[in-house]
Amino acid sequence: MDYLTLAALWFLLLGCTLADKRLNEVLFSGDYEFIDLTYPFDNQTIYWLGSEEFKFTKKTAMFQRDGSWYASNDFTAGEHGGTHIDAPYHFAVQGLQVGQIPLNKLIVPLIIVDIASKVNDDPNFVLYKHHLDYMLNDNLGRPCIIIFKFGWSKFSWDKKRYLGINNGGLNFPGLSAEVAEWIVTSYKNVVGVGVDVASVDPGSSTDFSVHKILSRAGLYNIENVNLERSVPDHGCTALVMPMKIAKGSGAPLRLVAICPKQKPEFF
Ligand SMILES: [Zn+2]
Structure with missing residues:
Protein backbone atom coordinates (compact mmCIF):
# COMPACT_ATOMS: atom_id res chain seq x y z
CA MET A 1 0.00 0.00 0.00
CA ASP A 2 1.61 3.27 -1.00
CA TYR A 3 1.60 6.39 1.10
CA LEU A 4 -1.21 8.09 -0.84
CA THR A 5 -3.53 5.11 -0.51
CA LEU A 6 -2.72 4.90 3.16
CA ALA A 7 -3.39 8.62 3.61
CA ALA A 8 -6.69 8.34 1.69
CA LEU A 9 -7.73 5.41 3.87
CA TRP A 10 -6.81 7.31 7.01
CA PHE A 11 -8.88 10.32 5.96
CA LEU A 12 -11.76 8.02 5.10
CA LEU A 13 -11.64 6.37 8.52
CA LEU A 14 -11.30 9.74 10.22
CA GLY A 15 -14.27 11.02 8.24
CA CYS A 16 -16.40 8.03 9.28
CA THR A 17 -15.43 8.43 12.91
CA LEU A 18 -16.27 12.12 12.89
CA ALA A 19 -19.58 11.60 11.14
CA ASP A 20 -20.46 8.86 13.60
CA LYS A 21 -19.48 10.96 16.56
CA ARG A 22 -21.50 13.91 15.38
CA LEU A 23 -24.71 11.85 15.11
CA ASN A 24 -24.30 10.41 18.59
CA GLU A 25 -23.29 13.76 20.01
CA VAL A 26 -26.48 15.25 18.61
CA LEU A 27 -28.78 12.41 19.69
CA PHE A 28 -27.44 12.07 23.19
CA SER A 29 -26.57 15.69 23.92
CA GLY A 30 -29.62 16.12 26.15
CA ASP A 31 -31.28 18.37 23.57
CA TYR A 32 -33.49 15.55 22.23
CA GLU A 52 -57.19 -12.48 16.32
CA GLU A 53 -56.49 -10.45 19.45
CA PHE A 54 -53.16 -10.44 21.22
CA LYS A 55 -52.85 -13.62 23.23
CA PHE A 56 -50.00 -13.88 25.68
CA THR A 57 -49.31 -17.27 27.18
CA LYS A 58 -47.03 -17.49 30.18
CA LYS A 59 -44.98 -20.64 29.79
CA THR A 60 -42.05 -20.54 32.13
CA ALA A 61 -41.23 -18.07 34.86
CA MET A 62 -39.30 -19.69 37.65
CA PHE A 63 -36.06 -19.99 39.54
CA GLN A 64 -33.97 -22.93 38.47
CA ARG A 65 -32.30 -25.38 40.85
CA ASP A 66 -29.08 -23.42 40.67
CA GLY A 67 -30.90 -20.24 41.76
CA SER A 68 -30.84 -18.59 38.34
CA TRP A 69 -34.05 -17.18 36.82
CA TYR A 70 -35.60 -18.26 33.54
CA ALA A 71 -38.70 -16.79 31.87
CA SER A 72 -40.15 -17.43 28.41
CA ASN A 73 -43.64 -16.85 26.96
CA ASP A 74 -45.60 -17.35 23.75
CA PHE A 75 -47.79 -14.87 21.95
CA THR A 76 -50.12 -14.94 18.98
CA ALA A 77 -51.92 -12.04 17.32
CA GLY A 78 -53.45 -10.74 14.11
ZN1 LIG B 1 -54.30 -2.12 9.54
Whole structure:
Protein backbone atom coordinates (compact mmCIF):
# COMPACT_ATOMS: atom_id res chain seq x y z
CA MET A 1 0.00 0.00 0.00
CA ASP A 2 1.61 3.27 -1.00
CA TYR A 3 1.60 6.39 1.10
CA LEU A 4 -1.21 8.09 -0.84
CA THR A 5 -3.53 5.11 -0.51
CA LEU A 6 -2.72 4.90 3.16
CA ALA A 7 -3.39 8.62 3.61
CA ALA A 8 -6.69 8.34 1.69
CA LEU A 9 -7.73 5.41 3.87
CA TRP A 10 -6.81 7.31 7.01
CA PHE A 11 -8.88 10.32 5.96
CA LEU A 12 -11.76 8.02 5.10
CA LEU A 13 -11.64 6.37 8.52
CA LEU A 14 -11.30 9.74 10.22
CA GLY A 15 -14.27 11.02 8.24
CA CYS A 16 -16.40 8.03 9.28
CA THR A 17 -15.43 8.43 12.91
CA LEU A 18 -16.27 12.12 12.89
CA ALA A 19 -19.58 11.60 11.14
CA ASP A 20 -20.46 8.86 13.60
CA LYS A 21 -19.48 10.96 16.56
CA ARG A 22 -21.50 13.91 15.38
CA LEU A 23 -24.71 11.85 15.11
CA ASN A 24 -24.30 10.41 18.59
CA GLU A 25 -23.29 13.76 20.01
CA VAL A 26 -26.48 15.25 18.61
CA LEU A 27 -28.78 12.41 19.69
CA PHE A 28 -27.44 12.07 23.19
CA SER A 29 -26.57 15.69 23.92
CA GLY A 30 -29.62 16.12 26.15
CA ASP A 31 -31.28 18.37 23.57
CA TYR A 32 -33.49 15.55 22.23
CA GLU A 33 -36.04 13.27 23.81
CA PHE A 34 -37.42 9.93 22.68
CA ILE A 35 -41.22 9.82 22.72
CA ASP A 36 -43.01 6.47 22.55
CA LEU A 37 -46.11 6.66 20.33
CA THR A 38 -46.96 2.97 20.83
CA TYR A 39 -49.71 1.30 22.87
CA PRO A 40 -48.57 -1.74 24.83
CA PHE A 41 -49.51 -5.18 23.52
CA ASP A 42 -51.54 -6.99 26.18
CA ASN A 43 -55.08 -8.25 26.73
CA GLN A 44 -56.43 -4.67 26.48
CA THR A 45 -55.01 -4.02 23.01
CA ILE A 46 -57.65 -3.02 20.48
CA TYR A 47 -57.82 -5.22 17.36
CA TRP A 48 -59.79 -4.82 14.18
CA LEU A 49 -63.03 -6.80 14.44
CA GLY A 50 -62.55 -10.37 13.24
CA SER A 51 -58.80 -10.18 13.81
CA GLU A 52 -57.19 -12.48 16.32
CA GLU A 53 -56.49 -10.45 19.45
CA PHE A 54 -53.16 -10.44 21.22
CA LYS A 55 -52.85 -13.62 23.23
CA PHE A 56 -50.00 -13.88 25.68
CA THR A 57 -49.31 -17.27 27.18
CA LYS A 58 -47.03 -17.49 30.18
CA LYS A 59 -44.98 -20.64 29.79
CA THR A 60 -42.05 -20.54 32.13
CA ALA A 61 -41.23 -18.07 34.86
CA MET A 62 -39.30 -19.69 37.65
CA PHE A 63 -36.06 -19.99 39.54
CA GLN A 64 -33.97 -22.93 38.47
CA ARG A 65 -32.30 -25.38 40.85
CA ASP A 66 -29.08 -23.42 40.67
CA GLY A 67 -30.90 -20.24 41.76
CA SER A 68 -30.84 -18.59 38.34
CA TRP A 69 -34.05 -17.18 36.82
CA TYR A 70 -35.60 -18.26 33.54
CA ALA A 71 -38.70 -16.79 31.87
CA SER A 72 -40.15 -17.43 28.41
CA ASN A 73 -43.64 -16.85 26.96
CA ASP A 74 -45.60 -17.35 23.75
CA PHE A 75 -47.79 -14.87 21.95
CA THR A 76 -50.12 -14.94 18.98
CA ALA A 77 -51.92 -12.04 17.32
CA GLY A 78 -53.45 -10.74 14.11
CA GLU A 79 -51.44 -8.28 12.06
CA HIS A 80 -53.92 -5.41 12.38
CA GLY A 81 -54.27 -4.43 16.00
CA GLY A 82 -52.78 -2.02 18.51
CA THR A 83 -50.23 0.37 17.07
CA HIS A 84 -49.48 -1.24 13.72
CA ILE A 85 -48.38 -0.69 10.16
CA ASP A 86 -50.44 -1.47 7.04
CA ALA A 87 -48.06 -2.42 4.25
CA PRO A 88 -49.05 -1.21 0.76
CA TYR A 89 -49.79 -4.90 0.00
CA HIS A 90 -52.77 -4.69 2.42
CA PHE A 91 -54.87 -3.10 -0.35
CA ALA A 92 -52.67 -3.33 -3.48
CA VAL A 93 -51.63 -6.70 -4.92
CA GLN A 94 -48.38 -5.24 -6.32
CA GLY A 95 -47.65 -3.30 -3.13
CA LEU A 96 -44.70 -3.94 -0.83
CA GLN A 97 -45.16 -6.44 1.98
CA VAL A 98 -43.99 -5.48 5.46
CA GLY A 99 -40.61 -7.16 5.13
CA GLN A 100 -39.95 -5.34 1.85
CA ILE A 101 -40.44 -1.77 3.08
CA PRO A 102 -36.97 -0.17 2.97
CA LEU A 103 -35.50 1.54 6.02
CA ASN A 104 -35.27 4.86 4.21
CA LYS A 105 -39.09 4.94 4.28
CA LEU A 106 -39.22 3.94 7.94
CA ILE A 107 -36.75 6.40 9.47
CA VAL A 108 -38.09 9.74 8.30
CA PRO A 109 -39.09 13.23 9.43
CA LEU A 110 -42.45 13.32 11.21
CA ILE A 111 -45.15 15.90 10.60
CA ILE A 112 -48.14 16.02 12.98
CA VAL A 113 -51.35 17.62 11.70
CA ASP A 114 -53.46 18.38 14.77
CA ILE A 115 -57.15 18.55 13.84
CA ALA A 116 -58.47 17.53 17.28
CA SER A 117 -60.18 20.88 17.86
CA LYS A 118 -62.05 20.53 14.56
CA VAL A 119 -63.05 16.94 15.32
CA ASN A 120 -64.28 18.00 18.75
CA ASP A 121 -64.88 14.37 19.84
CA ASP A 122 -67.40 13.83 17.02
CA PRO A 123 -67.21 10.17 15.86
CA ASN A 124 -68.88 11.15 12.56
CA PHE A 125 -66.15 13.64 11.63
CA VAL A 126 -64.55 13.07 8.22
CA LEU A 127 -61.52 15.17 7.26
CA TYR A 128 -61.89 17.05 3.96
CA LYS A 129 -59.50 19.48 2.29
CA HIS A 130 -61.48 22.50 3.45
CA HIS A 131 -60.74 21.62 7.08
CA LEU A 132 -57.03 22.10 6.42
CA ASP A 133 -55.11 25.19 5.47
CA TYR A 134 -54.49 25.89 1.82
CA MET A 135 -51.56 23.50 2.01
CA LEU A 136 -50.20 20.80 4.26
CA ASN A 137 -46.91 21.13 6.05
CA ASP A 138 -44.96 18.74 3.85
CA ASN A 139 -41.42 18.98 5.22
CA LEU A 140 -40.43 21.22 2.31
CA GLY A 141 -40.99 18.45 -0.21
CA ARG A 142 -38.52 16.03 1.37
CA PRO A 143 -39.49 12.48 2.43
CA CYS A 144 -41.65 12.38 5.55
CA ILE A 145 -44.69 10.82 7.15
CA ILE A 146 -47.78 12.75 8.20
CA ILE A 147 -49.74 11.72 11.28
CA PHE A 148 -53.22 13.18 11.69
CA LYS A 149 -54.26 13.77 15.30
CA PHE A 150 -58.01 13.38 15.69
CA GLY A 151 -57.74 13.59 19.49
CA TRP A 152 -58.92 9.98 19.85
CA SER A 153 -56.13 8.52 22.02
CA LYS A 154 -57.97 9.67 25.16
CA PHE A 155 -60.67 7.06 24.42
CA SER A 156 -58.19 4.20 23.98
CA TRP A 157 -58.94 2.74 27.43
CA ASP A 158 -62.57 2.17 26.35
CA LYS A 159 -62.71 -0.11 23.30
CA LYS A 160 -66.46 0.46 22.76
CA ARG A 161 -66.07 4.24 22.69
CA TYR A 162 -62.77 4.18 20.75
CA LEU A 163 -64.20 2.06 17.93
CA GLY A 164 -67.74 3.44 18.29
CA ILE A 165 -69.20 -0.06 18.27
CA ASN A 166 -72.93 0.08 17.49
CA ASN A 167 -75.07 -2.81 16.22
CA GLY A 168 -71.98 -4.52 14.89
CA GLY A 169 -70.88 -1.41 12.96
CA LEU A 170 -68.08 1.00 13.79
CA ASN A 171 -68.13 4.76 14.17
CA PHE A 172 -64.98 6.86 14.56
CA PRO A 173 -63.46 9.75 12.59
CA GLY A 174 -61.16 9.32 9.60
CA LEU A 175 -59.83 10.78 6.37
CA SER A 176 -61.86 11.38 3.22
CA ALA A 177 -60.87 9.94 -0.16
CA GLU A 178 -60.43 13.58 -1.21
CA VAL A 179 -57.63 14.14 1.32
CA ALA A 180 -55.98 10.81 0.41
CA GLU A 181 -56.02 11.75 -3.31
CA TRP A 182 -54.64 15.17 -2.46
CA ILE A 183 -51.71 13.69 -0.55
CA VAL A 184 -50.73 11.15 -3.22
CA THR A 185 -50.98 13.66 -6.07
CA SER A 186 -49.68 16.89 -4.51
CA TYR A 187 -47.31 15.57 -1.85
CA LYS A 188 -45.41 12.78 -3.53
CA ASN A 189 -42.67 13.02 -0.90
CA VAL A 190 -45.01 11.63 1.78
CA VAL A 191 -44.16 7.94 2.30
CA GLY A 192 -46.72 7.07 4.98
CA VAL A 193 -49.85 8.36 6.68
CA GLY A 194 -50.71 7.80 10.35
CA VAL A 195 -53.79 8.32 12.51
CA ASP A 196 -54.64 8.15 16.23
CA VAL A 197 -57.76 6.13 15.40
CA ALA A 198 -58.20 2.48 14.37
CA SER A 199 -58.21 3.09 10.60
CA VAL A 200 -57.28 5.77 8.07
CA ASP A 201 -60.82 5.38 6.70
CA PRO A 202 -63.69 6.53 8.91
CA GLY A 203 -65.14 3.73 11.08
CA SER A 204 -68.36 3.69 9.05
CA SER A 205 -66.53 3.16 5.74
CA THR A 206 -67.46 0.06 3.77
CA ASP A 207 -65.34 0.64 0.64
CA PHE A 208 -62.03 1.55 2.39
CA SER A 209 -61.25 4.06 -0.34
CA VAL A 210 -58.53 5.83 1.68
CA HIS A 211 -56.72 2.51 2.22
CA LYS A 212 -56.98 1.76 -1.50
CA ILE A 213 -55.74 5.17 -2.66
CA LEU A 214 -52.77 5.22 -0.28
CA SER A 215 -51.82 1.56 -0.88
CA ARG A 216 -51.95 1.88 -4.66
CA ALA A 217 -49.67 4.91 -4.46
CA GLY A 218 -47.15 2.86 -2.44
CA LEU A 219 -47.74 4.54 0.91
CA TYR A 220 -48.00 2.64 4.17
CA ASN A 221 -50.43 3.49 6.97
CA ILE A 222 -49.88 3.63 10.70
CA GLU A 223 -53.02 3.06 12.76
CA ASN A 224 -53.73 3.45 16.49
CA VAL A 225 -50.88 5.89 17.02
CA ASN A 226 -50.69 6.75 20.72
CA LEU A 227 -50.82 10.56 20.85
CA GLU A 228 -51.72 10.91 24.52
CA ARG A 229 -48.50 12.86 24.94
CA SER A 230 -48.12 16.01 22.90
CA VAL A 231 -45.56 15.87 20.12
CA PRO A 232 -44.13 18.88 18.24
CA ASP A 233 -45.86 19.26 14.88
CA HIS A 234 -42.52 19.35 13.08
CA GLY A 235 -38.84 18.88 13.80
CA CYS A 236 -39.11 15.26 15.04
CA THR A 237 -37.78 12.12 13.38
CA ALA A 238 -40.00 9.03 13.34
CA LEU A 239 -38.63 5.55 13.87
CA VAL A 240 -41.29 3.33 12.30
CA MET A 241 -40.14 -0.12 13.35
CA PRO A 242 -42.65 -2.86 12.50
CA MET A 243 -42.00 -6.49 13.33
CA LYS A 244 -40.32 -7.68 10.11
CA ILE A 245 -43.00 -10.14 9.02
CA ALA A 246 -41.60 -11.08 5.62
CA LYS A 247 -44.87 -11.42 3.72
CA GLY A 248 -47.02 -9.40 6.12
CA SER A 249 -49.94 -7.23 5.02
CA GLY A 250 -49.41 -5.48 8.33
CA ALA A 251 -47.46 -5.90 11.56
CA PRO A 252 -47.27 -4.77 15.17
CA LEU A 253 -45.21 -1.62 15.29
CA ARG A 254 -42.93 0.17 17.71
CA LEU A 255 -43.31 3.82 16.82
CA VAL A 256 -40.94 6.32 18.39
CA ALA A 257 -40.40 10.03 17.76
CA ILE A 258 -37.04 11.66 18.37
CA CYS A 259 -37.88 15.28 19.13
CA PRO A 260 -35.95 18.39 20.04
CA LYS A 261 -36.81 19.39 23.60
CA GLN A 262 -37.33 22.94 22.39
CA LYS A 263 -39.41 23.55 19.33
CA PRO A 264 -37.13 24.63 16.47
CA GLU A 265 -37.85 27.71 14.41
CA PHE A 266 -37.09 25.86 11.23
CA PHE A 267 -36.81 22.28 10.03
ZN1 LIG B 1 -54.30 -2.12 9.54
